[in-house]
Amino acid sequence: MEISQLINILDLAGVAVFAASGSLVASRKEMDLIGFGLMAALTGLGGGTLRDLILGREVFWLQAEWYVAVCLVVAAVVFFVAPMLQRRFTALLWADAVGLAVFAVMGTHIAMVEQVPWIQAMVFGMMTATFGGLMRDVVAGEPSLFMKPEVYVSAAFVGGGTYLLLLELSLLQPVAAVIAVVCSFLVRSGGIIWKWELPRYKPKAGREY
Amino acid sequence: MEISQLINILDLAGVAVFAASGSLVASRKEMDLIGFGLMAALTGLGGGTLRDLILGREVFWLQAEWYVAVCLVVAAVVFFVAPMLQRRFTALLWADAVGLAVFAVMGTHIAMVEQVPWIQAMVFGMMTATFGGLMRDVVAGEPSLFMKPEVYVSAAFVGGGTYLLLLELSLLQPVAAVIAVVCSFLVRSGGIIWKWELPRYKPKAGREY
Amino acid sequence: MEISQLINILDLAGVAVFAASGSLVASRKEMDLIGFGLMAALTGLGGGTLRDLILGREVFWLQAEWYVAVCLVVAAVVFFVAPMLQRRFTALLWADAVGLAVFAVMGTHIAMVEQVPWIQAMVFGMMTATFGGLMRDVVAGEPSLFMKPEVYVSAAFVGGGTYLLLLELSLLQPVAAVIAVVCSFLVRSGGIIWKWELPRYKPKAGREY
Numbered sequence: 199m200e201i202s203q204l205i206n207i208l209d210l211a212g213v214a215v216f217a218a219s220g221s222l223v224a225s226r227k228e229m230d231l232i233g234f235g236l237m238a239a240l241t242g243l244g245g246g247t248l249r250d251l252i253l254g255r256e257v258f259w260l261q262a263e264w265y266v267a268v269c270l271v272v273a274a275v276v277f278f279v280a281p282m283l284q285r286r287f288t289a290l291l292w293a294d295a296v297g298l299a300v301f302a303v304m305g306t307h308i309a310m311v312e313q314v315p316w317i318q319a320m321v322f323g324m325m326t327a328t329f330g331g332l333m334r335d336v337v338a339g340e341p342s343l344f345m346k347p348e349v350y351v352s353a354a355f356v357g358g359g360t361y362l363l364l365l366e367l368s369l370l371q372p373v374a375a376v377i378a379v380v381c382s383f384l385v386r387s388g389g390i391i392w393k394w395e396l397p398r399y400k401p402k403a404g405r406e407y
Numbered sequence: 408m409e410i411s412q413l414i415n416i417l418d419l420a421g422v423a424v425f426a427a428s429g430s431l432v433a434s435r436k437e438m439d440l441i442g443f444g445l446m447a448a449l450t451g452l453g454g455g456t457l458r459d460l461i462l463g464r465e466v467f468w469l470q471a472e473w474y475v476a477v478c479l480v481v482a483a484v485v486f487f488v489a490p491m492l493q494r495r496f497t498a499l500l501w502a503d504a505v506g507l508a509v510f511a512v513m514g515t516h517i518a519m520v521e522q523v524p525w526i527q528a529m530v531f532g533m534m535t536a537t538f539g540g541l542m543r544d545v546v547a548g549e550p551s552l553f554m555k556p557e558v559y560v561s562a563a564f565v566g567g568g569t570y571l572l573l574l575e576l577s578l579l580q581p582v583a584a585v586i587a588v589v590c591s592f593l594v595r596s597g598g599i600i601w602k603w604e605l606p607r608y609k610p611k612a613g614r615e616y
Numbered sequence: 617m618e619i620s621q622l623i624n625i626l627d628l629a630g631v632a633v634f635a636a637s638g639s640l641v642a643s644r645k646e647m648d649l650i651g652f653g654l655m656a657a658l659t660g661l662g663g664g665t666l667r668d669l670i671l672g673r674e675v676f677w678l679q680a681e682w683y684v685a686v687c688l689v690v691a692a693v694v695f696f697v698a699p700m701l702q703r704r705f706t707a708l709l710w711a712d713a714v715g716l717a718v719f720a721v722m723g724t725h726i727a728m729v730e731q732v733p734w735i736q737a738m739v740f741g742m743m744t745a746t747f748g749g750l751m752r753d754v755v756a757g758e759p760s761l762f763m764k765p766e767v768y769v770s771a772a773f774v775g776g777g778t779y780l781l782l783l784e785l786s787l788l789q790p791v792a793a794v795i796a797v798v799c800s801f802l803v804r805s806g807g808i809i810w811k812w813e814l815p816r817y818k819p820k821a822g823r824e825y
Contacts, residue, residue: 232561236533247461252665252675257461259527317684318677324654332755337541339550341757352650370518441770445742456670466670468736475735546750548759 204372205307208379209246209258210268212300215293216330217242218271221276222290223338230271231277238273238336242297244330249305249322253312291390294331294343298350299382302327302357314360323358324351349389357382379383413581417588418455418467418514419477422511424502425539427479430485432547440486446543448475448492451506453539457491458514458531462521500599503540503552507559508591511536511566512584515592526569532567533560558598566591622736622790623725627664627676627796628686634748635660635687639694640708641756649695655752657684657811658692662748667723667740669732709808712749712761715769717800720745720775721793734780741776742769767807775800 220241223227224234243259243266250257259265283289305326309319335342343350360381364374429450433443452468452475459466468474492498514535518528537560544551552559569590573583642652661677661678661684668675677683701707723744727737746769753760761768778799782792 210726230558230561232411232533232564233559235564236560239530251460251669252678254674254678256463260461260463260523263524263526266530270526314678315681317681317688321657321684324650328654334753335547337551342755349648351653352648355650438769439767441742441773445746448739458702460669465672469670469672469732472733472735475739479735545754546760565710 204375205304208300208375209304210264212297213242213246213265214272215300216245216267217272219290219293219297219331220271221332222280222286222293223334223340224273224333225276225280225374226286226290227338231274234273234277235270237278237337238269239397241330241334242269242272244333245301245305245326245328246330248329249308249326252325253309253314253321253322255308255312274348291343295353295383295386295390298327298331298386299357299379300352301330302354302382303361303378306358306361307371307375310362310365319362320355322359323361324354327354327357349385353382353386353389413584414513415612417509418513419473420560421506421513422451422455422474423477423481424509425454425506427485427498428502428506428540429543430482431489431495431502432491432549433482434485435495435499436547437558440483443482443486446478446546446555447478447485449546450539450543451478451481451541454510454514454535454537457538458517458535461534462518462523462531463522464517467615494509501551504592504595504599507536507540507563507595508566508588510539511563511591512570512587515567515570516580516584519571519574528571529564529567533563536563536566558594562591562595562598565594622793623722626718626793627722628814630650630680630715630722631683632686632690633718634663634715635690636694637708637711637715637749638696638752639691640704640711641752641758642691643698644704644708645693645756646777649692652691652695653688656694657689658755659748660687660690660750662751663719663723663744663746666747667726667744670743671727673726673730673741709761711770713801713804713808716745716749716772716804717775717797718754719748720772721779721796721798724779725789725793726777728780728783737774737780738773741779742772745772745775754793767803771800771807774803783788 217238220237220239221234223241224237227233229237279285302323304323306319306323309322310316313348314322332342357378361374361378362380364377365371369377428446429446429448430443432450433446436442438446455467489495511532513532515528515532517535518531519525523531541551565589570583570587573586574580578586626745635656638655638657639652641659642655645651647655659806664676698704720741722741724741726736726744727740732740775796779792779796781794783789787795
């Protein structure tokens with residue numbers, strides 16, 4: 199598989215899961231269908247838009263209809279499915295974790311392609327991974343996931359760092375990308391589970407989940 | 408009347424009413440005159456700035472002094488007039504509604520001019536219409552109008568959708584633009600009045616107006 | 617000393633003090649080391665990034681590693697030093713005041729270099745000075761310094777205005793820049809002290825400091 203194909207698949211997957219997390223927030227806020235669409239697009243496309251603006255590239259969804267279409271389809275599906283979910287916040291947390299891992303690596307990769315020095319490339323990874331979710335939380339007026347005590351920005355850092363390290367060790371880009379996404383996701387999962395399992399022993403602190 | 412003239416008039420009108428809504432928030436927060444100016448500029452210019460950045464155009468107010476000047480004049484007028492208003496929140500709501508309708512159509516129009524596919528053009532309409540007001544509410548630390556149960560994003564959606572539909576039916580651009588602005592405003596007005604008239608029969612829920 | 621050298625020094629100093637203010641917020645929120653780094657970068661680089669995007673320049677930290685490196689070093693230092701500070705909010709307030717003064721003048725200067733009309737140049741000054749701190753406060757979910765009753769945006773306005781006025785009077789750029797930074801800082805200091813000294817006579821209102 200070529201890197202460009204894998205990048206496209208990962209990118210679209212990241213957009214889709216972030217769009218799902220945005221739609222879940224729209225559901226928690228009891229917005230209408232159009233509101234779901236906008237929250238999905240904001241969350242799914244926000245991080246990559248900022249990345250592309252700062253890199254001076256054409257914004258990735260400007261000419262490719264796929265990205266916006268995926269956000270709208272995801273929003274429509276979540277609109278009908280979310281009321282059946284018992285724990286929307288849990289679903290949101292995991293969708294966000296997948297998006298975080300994918301975009302941390304994508305952001306770093308694209309910055310490297312654009313010849314940005316590695317230290318800035320790491321910043322691009324963290325920015326792409328966190329900005330969409332941040333916008334989602336700010337717009338919804340919720341405390342951002344970002345500020346909670348679970349490992350969040352660090353998971354994005356691990357994703358970008360692992361990717362650059364594996365490239366340095368001469369691994370092929372697709373292999374390095376997949377390993378880095380998995381590492382980043384595992385770190386974030388650890389953070390979620392650590393916070394999430396704990397309340398089983400201290401039930402009172404667990405209400406918000 | 409040519410479309411370019413109409414566009415300029417509508418654009419300036421949208422900036423002015425959004426600037427008024429920003430100034431009204433500054434008034435509610437008891438900011439000083441300079442604070443009024445910045446809130447007016449942020450709200451009036453925010454949506455179009457994001458639109459132009461993503462489209463890769465020159466930001467519309469960068470070389471044209473008119474836009475910033477209009478924001479500052481509006482801020483100064485509101486600074487002296489607002490204390491006389493009995494219901495600043497109501498004035499804010501209606502100024503925001505006019506700006507929303509105008510910018511939904513403007514955003515869609517400008518994206519079409521830049522050859523963006525129609526589905527993205529709709530997103531540009533919604534983004535241009537809502538972003539300035541969103542920034543206003545986030546900066547002021549108020550719950551965004553956006554999240555309230557009245558029809559908001561949907562009104563922007565109707566504006567952009569109507570405009571594209573009427574163009575498809577071969578109407579002249581200025582005619583299509585005016586009809587679309589009116590439709591969008593009516594939808595939003597319906598949402599406001601529905602929420603606003605209701606409390607007359609249930610007085611307790613109406614306190615916030 | 618040439619203006620370009622002075623600009624670089626001032627710019628880096630502004631980034632460093634804003635990075636410190638972002639790190640202090642991270643400390644108040646009990647984030648981890650990576651979180652400190654991101655808050656430092658967001659606050660230190662945010663205002664200038666927006667300025668450069670709107671001006672259509674290359675974003676200033678894209679190819680120059682210094683800026684990101686300075687943010688990370690500051691974040692690491694604050695990470696270890698902050699717990700020793702008795703009054704983190706006070707330190708934050710003063711770091712923010714220095715950054716505000718420096719960036720108000722820098723933003724105005726760079727907009728002038730890019731041939732932007734003076735009225736917009738003033739807006740760029742205020743935007744560059746306030747946006748990083750605004751992002752810091754929004755992300756942290758704190759009421760923005762911006763909305764507090766002390767003189768804030770006005771201090772940025774004074775910085776940009778003084779700079780343009782002194783250039784009009786044919787002062788050399790480095791001299792004008794230094795005087796303008798000092799004026800802006802004095803105005804902001806006055807605002808802080810006025811709010812801060814007052815509580816000595818009315819102890820109850822002073823709790824938050």
